[in-house]
Amino acid sequence: MARPERPAGPVPARPRSTTPLADYLDRPAPGAGPDYLVVPRGLAEAMPLRWQQVFAGLLADLHDAYGHLDWPDYRVVPSRWELLRDLDEEQLAAAGYVADLDPQGRLEYRDASGEAVPDPDGHRALAPVEESLPRPGDEVPPPRPAPVL
Template identity: 75%
Template sequence: MARTDPRQPLPRTPASTTPLADYLDRPAPGAGPDYLVVPRSLAESMPLRWQQVFAGMLADLHDAYGHLRWPDYRVVPSRWELLTDLDEEQLAAAGYVADLNAAGELEYRDASGTPVADPLQHRVLAPVEDPLPAPSEGRVEPRPAAPL
């Protein structure tokens, strides 16, 4: 529809009422369906102004929801891996076991004991070594901005 009066503002698409959910619902590092993980070493490496804003937002979050019973969280660096590529420790942490069946073939079972139908194609979230530096290792330099 064309504007009849050029002094009239263009119609605007309304802003989302759920911008954080909109952002986190797409693939984003550290974001899952239930949690957002921000590595401390990267947060502490942000420019000072970003840290000030982020600290203020966290203070507001904790002030608003501090009355709830927050649990302690254990964050385990993990990656989606093929079941057949995991070692015994990773299998156990992901809730699987590998053992020889009656025919002498390697069989993978989940925590309930059910055999995995196609272990060569089955991916699981398995613990891995953290590829990000610890906060004690100092500042992490961000990648340079793209040229204009």
């Protein structure tokens, strides 16, 4: 039985996306939200040297291309989605909620507009938490290889 002829020229590659960064960040990824990408400095500085060189080059390109725009300063607060009932007074306030006793003496949660939260036991809010990732200069475990995309 004869083998089929192989087509001449390079084997066609799978088409690639024209929006690979958006494709990656549109799926759940640590530090990524709909409007921002946060890269903890302690982890970035702990990357292997080659990664740091590439990353620094990409950041330099980004800043060269868009540095002329009026960039705001950003305040990044480590936060997690937590149940209202698990938050302390400071976390509630930072998330835009208050807890108080209703006329019957039961704990009631209200949002920033003063509306009562209907299901406080199941309601989650993005609240500040203690930083859990290494800071610059902290010891960081070696990186785990990422799966091939």
